[in-house]
Amino acid sequence: MATTKIYLYPVWIRLWHVINALAFLVLIITGIALHYATSGKGIISFELSVTLHNICAIILSINYGVFVLGNMFTGNGNYYRKWRKNLWPKLWKQFLFYAVGIFKGEPHPFPITKKQKFNPLQKVSYVFAMYFGMPLLIISGIALMFPEKISNSIFNISGLLFYDVLHLIVGFVLSIFLVIHLYTCTLGDKPGTLFKSMINGYHEEHE
């Protein structure tokens, strides 16, 4: 079986990705600990959760800046552009592959190439997660980090309530995105293929 290797993930992307993943995992765990805090002793103390959540939030925000700047000044940004072009037919095709074709052993409808790192479903979800979800999460998080600066009333409700519920909802949606992201990463040629790519930088295609 011949194996084609494409170098898709430069070092900065891999570093950004691992930092993003670790920070996000800690944020999910500590976020759940804060949201479901009890007066008794939890698995992680409230104080430790606050500290870890704040530290990882700062790391994640700076890392997000690296991602945005990296995409502006390197070719990696091209993978996130033109995501609306012929969107629905492409999404449907990809969806059908995941729902039916994958079980029949059909080939990937949008194989990974140097020019096309993501399939349409990935592209849309990554654009929404990184360019809509993350900014909302970071802005609402900054607001909660400085609650005294928040406006007392937003849309006729308490500013704190507004930002907290927004932070919770966006955080939750991105957490679900992470779960699906992790699962879809097992949909490569072999379950571990895509994870390996994120470590060595090479996408492997077995022919």
Add this chain to the structure above:
Amino acid sequence: MKISTLFATILLLILSSTLIAQQNDTTKLKPSYYEVNDFVEDNEACFKCHGEIKYTLEDIENDRSATKRMAPCKLVDRDKYYTSVHKSFSCTDCHSYEFMTFPHSMDLRFEENFMCMDCHGYDETYAHYHFEEIETEFTESIHNIADFNCWSCHDPHSYKAFMRNADDLEEAILFDNNMCLRCHADYDRFAQKTDREEIVIVESHDWLPNQAAHFATVRCIECHTEINDSILIAHKILPKTEAVQRCTECHSKDTRLMHTLYKFQSLEERRGGFLNAIIINDSYVIGANQNIWLNRLSWLVFGMTLLVIGFHTFLRIKSHKKN
């Protein structure tokens, strides 16, 4: 008339004619004062000096006068007085009528003030305030020291039952916290009561995240008193070592704020599935204000996601074996 009595009367007349504080200034009397008090003009005999930051001392006999500064602790703000809980009172309801004489005698200066319990204690009219329990709490409090009484915190000339009628909780919190800060942020006043070292509030609370937000949205007594379910405001002030420092005392589903700050507020204007919803009217406390509908929805979505992933995995394994 005995000669001594006659002499004393003449002396009193001379004194009252030679030392006059100042004339009543009726322009300072607002119509709202008359709506709540039947003794406004009588009270002016006191307010003309005690309601001003300065007063003029005139010595008619020797034709001289001097402007004196009223001691801040003896100042009574008319606006605050006529909106306080004691707004309908005449000054002489609580103070001796002899204060009408100026200068006040040394005996009067040592007049023993009425305390809360003298009027409100063991009286059915005030039973719902539980003054007796408040007194018991105070005696067990760290504030039970020499020269410390009800008036040390509750100025009877300006006290308002803010928490009981809290339309604006933020204002009520500010009012309450200022009671503490009057001494705890003013070392001169603090030093009058104790020989302890100065307490710098910001430094002693440096462990508390988002200090400014906490100070503006909760009262000092939320953490510095023991919970008492039968009185509105707990009065057993705890020593520093026993004050609440565990975040989850407030930041949790069973938050202590519902037993303190929001204790008697049953009006929950914004429910919408929020736990401890009354808090949301004024603030949002992480951990205490979970929305049960959002919680349920999140578990449902999370469960469905896992179910779909599990099913997809199962089909993949099955098809893999088949192929």
